[in-house]
Amino acid sequence: MATTSTSTPSPKVNRIGLQILDYRGGKTTLCAGCGHNAISERIIDAMYEMGIQPERLLKFSGIGCSSKTPAYFMSRAFAFNSVHGRMPSVATGALLANKTMHALGVTGDGDTVSIGAGQFVHLMRRNMPLIYVIENNGCYGLTKGQFSATADLGSTLKSGVVNDLPPVDTCQMAIQLGATFVGRSFSGDKKQLHAMLKAAIAHRGTVMLDVISPCVTFNDHEGSTKSYKYVLEHEERLHELDFVPSFENISVDYDPGTAFQVTMHDGSHLRLRKLEEEYNPTDRIQAMTRLMEANAKGEVLTGVFYINATAPSFVDMLNVTDEPLATLPESVVRPSREVLAQCMEELM
Amino acid sequence: MATTSTSTPSPKVNRIGLQILDYRGGKTTLCAGCGHNAISERIIDAMYEMGIQPERLLKFSGIGCSSKTPAYFMSRAFAFNSVHGRMPSVATGALLANKTMHALGVTGDGDTVSIGAGQFVHLMRRNMPLIYVIENNGCYGLTKGQFSATADLGSTLKSGVVNDLPPVDTCQMAIQLGATFVGRSFSGDKKQLHAMLKAAIAHRGTVMLDVISPCVTFNDHEGSTKSYKYVLEHEERLHELDFVPSFENISVDYDPGTAFQVTMHDGSHLRLRKLEEEYNPTDRIQAMTRLMEANAKGEVLTGVFYINATAPSFVDMLNVTDEPLATLPESVVRPSREVLAQCMEELM
Amino acid sequence: MVVGYDQKGSRMATTDVVPQESTGQLGPKRVVNDMSIQVATVNGSGSQSSNNVLLRSIFQMGVPVSGKNLFPSNIAGLPTWFTIRANKNGYIARKKEIDFLVSMNPETAQDDVKSLAPGACVLFDQPLALDKVRDDLTFYSVPYDKLVAPVCPEAKLRKLVKNMIYVGVVAQLLDIDMAEVEKALRRQFAKKVKAANLNWAAVQAGYEYAKTNLVKRDPFLISRMDKTRGKIIIDGNSAAALGCMFAGCTVVTWYPITPSSSLVETMIEYMKEHRVGADGKATFAIVQAEDELAAIGMVIGASWAGARAMTATAGPGISLMAEFTGLAYYAEVPAVIWDIQRVGPSTGLPTRTSQGDLLFTAFLGHGDTKHIMLFPTSPAECFEMAHDAFDLAEQFQTPVFVMSDLDLGMNNWMADPFTYPEKPIKRGKVLGKEDLAKLGSWQRYQDVDGDGIPYRTLPGTDHPAAAYFTRGSGHNEKAQYTERPDDFERNMERLNKKFETARSFVPRAEAVANGKSKIGIIAFGTTHWAIVETRDQLRDEYQVETDYLRLRSYPFTREVHDFIEQHDRVYVVEQNRDAQMSTLLKLDIKAELTPRLRSICHIHGLPIDARSVTDELMTMEGK
């Protein structure tokens, strides 16, 4: 059909008819150049492209510069900026109440690995259907740059202080503890992070993404191992990611010799184009070994290390009604008069 | 020299002249047959044989049946039975104050892995000079047998309830996070546990021992994977342990083909008689891989999985005076009048 | 004040015991349906079943009873005392004196016997030879080991079955109807018929032994009455579990801790039975969290998302919930928290009762915070207040604490059957999709109605204006981040107003006043049961009339202020050291009334008894 050239072009919309504007948030108050801002952008793009209805998304965070970011994307989604280090429990509770929602948690390395290590462990075990993004800058940005528990051995503060404790590798922990989609990316790696986030949205279960995200104000100097420069110089991509969403009816052939394809929970496909021979991201032991080797070599390994697209999430194992518990009517949640009478009878 | 046969035989003493009695504690209030009691006995024996002066030992625990046990051994040692899940911080603080003491923490799987996961992670990272014994029965004994986070997938409660969350393998976590002596044993394996504890005493750094210790009252039934029966049936020993303390001047030859020998911090030797070819307990990656394989196969693998006898502990890296901070005199800890004057000058 | 106690904490007083005219012979005096029976044993020895059978038998005879278990904080092998009080007047508080001791534990036997008042009666295991200890008591000895062998061929079981023998002996001595005993026993073992038969044989053996060998020389007797018809026996935790189920609770997250675990564990049983749909799917989720920080975090997440969510805990858990509770107060998220209080501080006495978390809970969380608390007194109130708690939490969008205690939660209480909740579930001010369509816009923290309570939406509400940003940092009416002093102050004052509004909605205090008495007593929770009896003692023994107010909630309702205004002296009775409820009252009442308050505090961990309160009150009255 021909359209008249005088009509104003209709704005670009996604598969559910929303514009990118509908995915924006408030103005960021983070430092110019902060890696976290780039991640917010990637989240906006991924959610837009996947056509997630903003009202169907729950956003969670703890406390920190990173944890502020849910205010800077998707204002139309419901957000809970909770307390320092304990966001996983809040997210878990919300998903118990309403397992039909999409859920995204944004946290920092301090929030997750220092104060939050306990809840992190148990979130991973439960494999709750939540995308959990660690915006990892190796320091506490909001309290002015002290080392966090992901700071590498030998990394220095601006003041010259050297870190002498080993870093926690959240990806190894997550794989070991039960998360079913574990990857690492870099706030500066637009393409990889974008694909990873879209695949994350297609997954049901805990998606643990450790995204290195430099703190330009406190941890971007020479001597830091979380600076833009350091990561650019040391990044090793495990594979190239292509994500083919279920709603795009493309069935491109792929060669199992050069790519590994995973069918996601929602029917989408994640294709990992092999850069390393024989890497199988569904093999937990291989994933762990490769990560330990990378750490030993000082590589910043990125990619989707481990994926299990079919393991049930905790909330699905509970055998709860399909409708959200949150909105069940009184008639369903209050047993009858007879039930009470029977209970009383038993106690007489 | 001949002694007259009429003299009463002097009681048996250890190398510092103490009797086994000097290592005893109060009467246990745990259930008869509880695995934890056996572990207390092993601790008494090991401390006695190693000739540790009781007054030089700090005992720590959290809350649980297991955490009660420090009252049942070595009454002459100083004990701190703290709060649930947060003993590591108390032990860390005490060792900061006095790094010259021996230290032993006793905890449960609930105490360490459920409520205590956060502090556990950070204790391991710091490699504090502490023997940390998890008396692992897969349940909360003291609150009547609910599942803990080490309960295996599919393990059942007495009531028939099935555990549907994956277990946390504390040995894997410890190795990954930085502990320098990591092993697993069984409260019923007298010989192995005895040798392991003696080696632990000879080590400087965090010794993380996961000791499976059946709860006869709540978790020793058919269907439990932490029962005596189950463990006896599924135990796989990685090697046989021999411990040769530094003060015993025995220099038995050993064949590197059939045993792996580690020289400990205090000059003692731990000899691992190979049952599996090629297992090298100083190789972290191998240790992790072997553990993951064991878990996949349903083996209860025991032995010393990983050891690094030379890594410095956090408290030694702090470059603190050799005398305990706890007892430094006023003359040392209060700077002079001149120092204050100088500080004031700088602020004028 | 420090006074001497015997092992179980009855004060070792010599003057405050009502003397019984027993001479060691069954004299003319008969004490009918008024006694406390204590069974001293070790935990893990299976005596719990025996004690339940005994309790139920008396109950079935129509005599009011209560059962209190004094158990150690370990799993097996330490001394335990179970006390059954039977009282024709319906007094169910702990009785200070033990009348009838069943002594089964060699370890405590001597002490137990020594602490009895003259005239009491002791049933003991023959080898203990307790009758040598004193000569002012009535003793009966039973050769348990000899009796148990024939009825229980399996040696392993004898330790357990032995306990059933004393049931038979006691039944015979007190004249409890054996038909009732059998009924109670068969109920106890339910479908385990073999066990029931074995145990019944033991009861009979005991009964026969007593009948043949013992000569009744004590005055205590149970005689059929009609005061328990239609009543139930239940512990407060089970009542709370039922209450929560009927209150429409949908999410429970918890971490085990004595004495709260049984609340959730019972609830799991009830919910599995009555809250699973025809399709086999549950209308609830109950999740064991990794600790209390996580449990309350999950409750807050679930409530925020729209569930009726709760947790149950005890003191140490309350301490760990402080930060999250402050968040819920300030971000205005509902939460229901059951605090089954035990003795603090710290780990304290985990298996003893207390009302010691009040002050800490009232202001839980740093900064200016205040919380609604409910004080159930009985299983019936545990049931009802479950409903109140959820409604209040959602109506006021704030945490609500139900302050029960170990005595109420874990002991056996006689109660009227619960009444079905007639009022519909109240979900508070929630705006749905249609409301938003009508309104166009709304503000999360705006005081639209002048009551300080704002409106909220539930996540997932399908409207572009539905979402808002929840945070614990400064926010304005629109839920936007702000550091403006005026925004902050306005919001804090609104929260204060909301708390004031709550004053008119929480369960009202109940006054029993004749309008003439100058002395008022204020109590709450399980302390109530001692006060009922104390007031009778004061009237009967001292001719002192008192009025009484039972608190049921914090903030305090109007009745509280009125009551204090109407009395010259007001005794606040509570089970903690620091007069915590008294403190809360002082902050709330007119300053002029403060001098009227006096405190009676008990802190030894045993349920408070009437006699001690009566004595202390009379001393303070200068009499």
Added chain:
Amino acid sequence: MVVGYDQKGSRMATTDVVPQESTGQLGPKRVVNDMSIQVATVNGSGSQSSNNVLLRSIFQMGVPVSGKNLFPSNIAGLPTWFTIRANKNGYIARKKEIDFLVSMNPETAQDDVKSLAPGACVLFDQPLALDKVRDDLTFYSVPYDKLVAPVCPEAKLRKLVKNMIYVGVVAQLLDIDMAEVEKALRRQFAKKVKAANLNWAAVQAGYEYAKTNLVKRDPFLISRMDKTRGKIIIDGNSAAALGCMFAGCTVVTWYPITPSSSLVETMIEYMKEHRVGADGKATFAIVQAEDELAAIGMVIGASWAGARAMTATAGPGISLMAEFTGLAYYAEVPAVIWDIQRVGPSTGLPTRTSQGDLLFTAFLGHGDTKHIMLFPTSPAECFEMAHDAFDLAEQFQTPVFVMSDLDLGMNNWMADPFTYPEKPIKRGKVLGKEDLAKLGSWQRYQDVDGDGIPYRTLPGTDHPAAAYFTRGSGHNEKAQYTERPDDFERNMERLNKKFETARSFVPRAEAVANGKSKIGIIAFGTTHWAIVETRDQLRDEYQVETDYLRLRSYPFTREVHDFIEQHDRVYVVEQNRDAQMSTLLKLDIKAELTPRLRSICHIHGLPIDARSVTDELMTMEGK
């Protein structure tokens, strides 16, 4: 009460401003050494150095000053206000009105100008054209961008250097001696000579511009006095750090949180310099813990093992420390905790000041607990109370909280130099090897001296009787596990006695009383500085004489009771919503005195100012 505020929270009142007779011309009136200068900018823009230079220049001219930074809770780019008050009388509280605004932030410029009182003076960046906004103020415009280019060739640095220009302009307008400015500037940049030169050029450019282009039309002037000789400028956190160093602190464990982080970070610097031995080994350990639960756990472990150990935190940390604090109270382990209070509840306003954690901290921990609190008012008291805190913690074997706040901790205060601690370090009742050899036996929790304070040994003490078992569960005198009611009660009453003993050992409240005034004022901490000024205002403006009591600790010392007894009306002034100190007083004083207490509470997060207190007090006085 809710009133209108402008953006920075000065109340938008029209009547309560002392009118200045400025007509927009430099009239006959000169306002000398009495003004508040506010610099409005964005954080991360480097204005902090400029403001320090300005502050120090005035200080060096002998004029009393204070500097308060009102900064946002983020790292860069949001509005920040720095206020310098110069006052010849030495008033250093926040002044409610701004006299001289340096407007550098386009985002807030309009609002900032609108909130000024008539007669104030505004220095603005030319393009902002603020002189169009009002006609009752004095305006000066400066073309910063034009001026900065020639002095700072490197474009990247201009944003920072721009801020130095206003220093020169202000110096010229207020008549601040440029020699003092240069001295202050060179001090500020210390060894960075190049930076100093660059910045000095900028100051001069500003000065020259003003001299040439601006005609003085406002009344404000700085003139040399002699009121700062020998004084220092320091923030409370640095003072606390010094205090802890000289108090012999050996272990610090912490988790970063605003506004407490700088306490430990400064301490690290000081300790590295002054507490490392000749052998290069430190006589201290400072460890960053993984969170506040761990930080307090480590403090308790370290104190138990004999260290003088501390942590520093703010509200959220206090919430997380509840369980461990209760353990320390009950197991009797020393601990020093600095609470640099910020605005709660929850995350609240992390960069604003408050006295809002008092009530929660006083009873921190479930069960019956009470804690010693100290209330420093000045840097000198931060220094001294550091010593008191460690001594008290060890003498009483209990946690001691030092309740500072953001205003005290992070702002710049003029102070007398600290005096070297003359009293020796007190380690309390510790039994050594020799004591044990003499005694033979001892009991950890025995009240030997009748003061409620038991003896302890330090782990490692080389004697077979030295060891004891520390636990949070019930224990008897011998530190053995017990569930006996009498043991438990006796121990709890001893703890109470110990707390009563502390009453005579904590820093005493300070009264300023003439013995005639009927009105008393009670305040503490940073509120003190407003009261000093308020009392003068009351005297000078209303001829109302008041007495004043400054609290320095909880539990309250005898002086507090006496003071209230001596006054008809006692105004308790504090910076929180719920009158928390008033509440603690009510619990402690004779009930009859309660009606005398009245509360003045401020909760907007800005340091309290005298004018507001004066107004409110006079309103409450009915005037």
